[in-house]
Amino acid sequence: MSIRAEHLSYIYNEGTVMETYAVRDISFEIADGSFVGLIGHTGSGKSTLIQHLNGLMKPSRGTVYYNDEDIFAEGYDLKRLRGHVGLVFQYPEYQLFEEDVLTDVMFGPKNMGLSEEEARKRAVEALHQVGIEDEVFVRSPFELSGGQKRRVAVAGVIAMEPAVLILDEPTAGLDPEGRREILGMVSRLHRERQMTVILVSHSMDDVAEYADRIMVLNHGELAYFDTPREVFRHHKELETFGLSAPEITYLAAELADAGFDIDRDISTVEEAKAEILRIMGS
Amino acid sequence: MIRDITIGQYYPVDSVIHRLDPRTKLAGTMVFLMSLFVTSSPVGYILATLVLAGCIRLSRVPFKFITRGLRAILVILLLSVSFNIFLTPGEPIFRLGFLKVTKEGLLLAGFMALRLVYLVIGSSLMTLTTTPTQLTDGLERSLRFLNRFGVPVHDIAMMMSIALRFIPILVEETDKIMKAQTARGADFDSGNLIQRAKAMIPLLVPLFVSAFRRASDLALAMEARCYHGGEGRTKMHPLQYEHRDRVAYILMLVYLLVMIATRFIRIPVL
Numbered sequence: 228m229s230i231r232a233e234h235l236s237y238i239y240n241e242g243t244v245m246e247t248y249a250v251r252d253i254s255f256e257i258a259d260g261s262f263v264g265l266i267g268h269t270g271s272g273k274s275t276l277i278q279h280l281n282g283l284m285k286p287s288r289g290t291v292y293y294n295d296e297d298i299f300a301e302g303y304d305l306k307r308l309r310g311h312v313g314l315v316f317q318y319p320e321y322q323l324f325e326e327d328v329l330t331d332v333m334f335g336p337k338n339m340g341l342s343e344e345e346a347r348k349r350a351v352e353a354l355h356q357v358g359i360e361d362e363v364f365v366r367s368p369f370e371l372s373g374g375q376k377r378r379v380a381v382a383g384v385i386a387m388e389p390a391v392l393i394l395d396e397p398t399a400g401l402d403p404e405g406r407r408e409i410l411g412m413v414s415r416l417h418r419e420r421q422m423t424v425i426l427v428s429h430s431m432d433d434v435a436e437y438a439d440r441i442m443v444l445n446h447g448e449l450a451y452f453d454t455p456r457e458v459f460r461h462h463k464e465l466e467t468f469g470l471s472a473p474e475i476t477y478l479a480a481e482l483a484d485a486g487f488d489i490d491r492d493i494s495t496v497e498e499a500k501a502e503i504l505r506i507m508g509s
Numbered sequence: 510m511i512r513d514i515t516i517g518q519y520y521p522v523d524s525v526i527h528r529l530d531p532r533t534k535l536a537g538t539m540v541f542l543m544s545l546f547v548t549s550s551p552v553g554y555i556l557a558t559l560v561l562a563g564c565i566r567l568s569r570v571p572f573k574f575i576t577r578g579l580r581a582i583l584v585i586l587l588l589s590v591s592f593n594i595f596l597t598p599g600e601p602i603f604r605l606g607f608l609k610v611t612k613e614g615l616l617l618a619g620f621m622a623l624r625l626v627y628l629v630i631g632s633s634l635m636t637l638t639t640t641p642t643q644l645t646d647g648l649e650r651s652l653r654f655l656n657r658f659g660v661p662v663h664d665i666a667m668m669m670s671i672a673l674r675f676i677p678i679l680v681e682e683t684d685k686i687m688k689a690q691t692a693r694g695a696d697f698d699s700g701n702l703i704q705r706a707k708a709m710i711p712l713l714v715p716l717f718v719s720a721f722r723r724a725s726d727l728a729l730a731m732e733a734r735c736y737h738g739g740e741g742r743t744k745m746h747p748l749q750y751e752h753r754d755r756v757a758y759i760l761m762l763v764y765l766l767v768m769i770a771t772r773f774i775r776i777p778v779l
Contacts, residue, residue, distance in 0.1 A: 243571060244522055283688050306694060314692040322689040324714035334711065338694025369718070383693055 230280055230312070230391060230423075231256040234289035237275050249275040251447040252289070257425065257440075259390070262417050263435030264455075265427045267444030268469040273427045274317070277393050280425070282307075282314040302342045305502065309476060310339045313389030317396045319380030323368035326360065328379050331368050335387040341352040347387075353386035354379070357412055374405035381409070382416065385416065391423040410437060424440065435459065435494040441471070475499050520637040525753065527569035527638045533754045540761045545624050545631075553771035554623055560764060561627060561634075570637050577625060578633040585772060586625055593618035636673075637660045638690040645670035649739075650748055661741025671727070677718060699762025703778045 237250040250272040257263055267273045278284040279291055281461040282298050282305040290299050316322065327332035329350055336346035354364065357378040357442045362373070368379055381397065394413060398406040414437050416453055417424045428434050434441060434455070441458040445468040459465070462472035462480075471477075472494070479493040479502070487506055493499050526534070544557060565575060579586075599613030636644065649666035656662050687697060690711045697708050 243574065281692060283691060305773065306696065309692055309694055316689045316692070319689065321719055322686055322693075322715050324711045324712075334690075334695075335693040338696070389696065461572065 231292040236288040264438030272447040313384040320376035329364040329394040395419040529644040
């Protein structure tokens with residue numbers, strides 16, 4: 228059970244003067260139950276890449292396997308795949324359209340062919356999971372706050388109960404409070420439902436805290452796909468991509484330079500705390 | 510299909526056509542459109558085809574790119590052709606139940622189709638070779654005389670340029686919302702007419718909401734930058750006619766005169 232990309236390339240405007248590679252010859256395998264952070268500078272091909280994983284975009288070259296089946300093969304049921312590989316777009320609140328919150332969340336499950344009752348059950352569950360209270364269910368999605376809208380939209384995808392959840396910059400445009408809520412919710416889903424999560428972001432700090440693997444894209448090419456520790460060890464190279472390591476990694480490096488016996492490759496505050504306590508204890 | 514609309518899109522290459530003054534291109538397009546309605550003889554259509562082909566060649570825009578705009582008018586094209594074929598009175602060729610096909614009808618339908626196709630190609634060629642800013646600058650300049658009659662030319666030109674600018678944005682937005690809803694299992698491609706119309710709701714509601722939001726954001730941004738209409742506003746790139754524009758105008762005049770002349774040439778075969 229996994230998602231595997233093989234030599235995936237996507238070319239915009241092939242055969243014209245505007246021909247550009249959005250994604251160039253990318254291969255990787257994401258194991259079930261992992262939490263992958265996908266980072267890259269604006270225009271590095273992150274959004275293009277993830278749209279291939281549930282068959283919304285067709286690659287120019289290469290293909291994607293879901294559970295060892297070629298999803299771009301003739302006759303493959305893409306609609307069913309989209310129930311398994313849920314994709315939350317950037318600013319998902321702009322896709323809300325129903326008269327009330329609950330009906331909007333039921334849209335996905337109903338499209339999967341579930342009965343009205345079952346769809347309602349799943350929608351209620353999903354809404355609770357994202358922290359939306361019952362009295363909001365009957366309100367129009369257009370009169371909610373920004374953070375609430377975002378959570379309702381995410382619930383719209385979760386209600387399909389996908390095995391893989393892909394989120395494209397889910398925290399864009401939210402305040403720190405909203406960011407924490409969304410990220411906390413995603414990590415809870417990952418833990419409690421054993422969902423595979425692919426989190427697209429350009430905030431290193433967010434990604435470092437939750438992801439067990441990090442994928443770095445640069446100009447459409449896969450630069451790194453490794454554990455956060457290994458990836459942030461290359462923070463000099465990351466900077467040439469217009470990215471950076473988490474703040475805390477820089478702090479650790481400064482402390483090490485100042486003569487402290489601290490691990491340079493720390494990437495989260497928790498790790499830093501443990502290291503500093505260890506040093507102070509010795 | 511939504512991505513096939515080429516009107517309002519710019520194809521960035523450098524060519525003689527691209528470098529022409531936008532006013533010249535506007536006039537050229539007008540002349541070309543007029544010529545299509547002035548002529549009714551095959552000679553005229555052959556000439557128009559040659560001129561159009563020549564302009565496309567000069568513009569260095571790939572032919573494939575230009576004809577993409579045609580797919581969007583396919584339905585209108587089919588409708589007008591079939592109406593013309595079946596509903597034009599004249600010398601019948603054969604009957605199909607209560608419908609009869611006439612020689613005049615076939616000819617008219619053929620010319621009608623050619624006209625429509627050339628109309629779209631001609632105007633796409635202009636927008637493909639002219640940036641929206643140039644286009645509205647050109648329009649504003651050419652129509653400035655209407656100011657005297659109380660027509661707010663600048664405002665209209667500004668609205669046009671905004672509308673043109675919004676086409677690709679809304680197309681992109683439609684594409685994005687469509688994908689987002691497809692990711693939620695929506696199906697836009699199958700089912701009967703009523704099911705398909707219903708399937709449009711999850712697309713149209715967010716699209717309208719977003720269009721209004723964008724419009725209001727833009728209005729705010731313009732006001733924040735003290736936009737107050739055309740009065741006393743200067744241009745960064747004032748329009749200036751060059752030698753090639755004068756040549757183009759002469760060619761246009763010759764072309765139009767010849768096209769008018771073809772009206773009076775009768776070819777005995779048809």
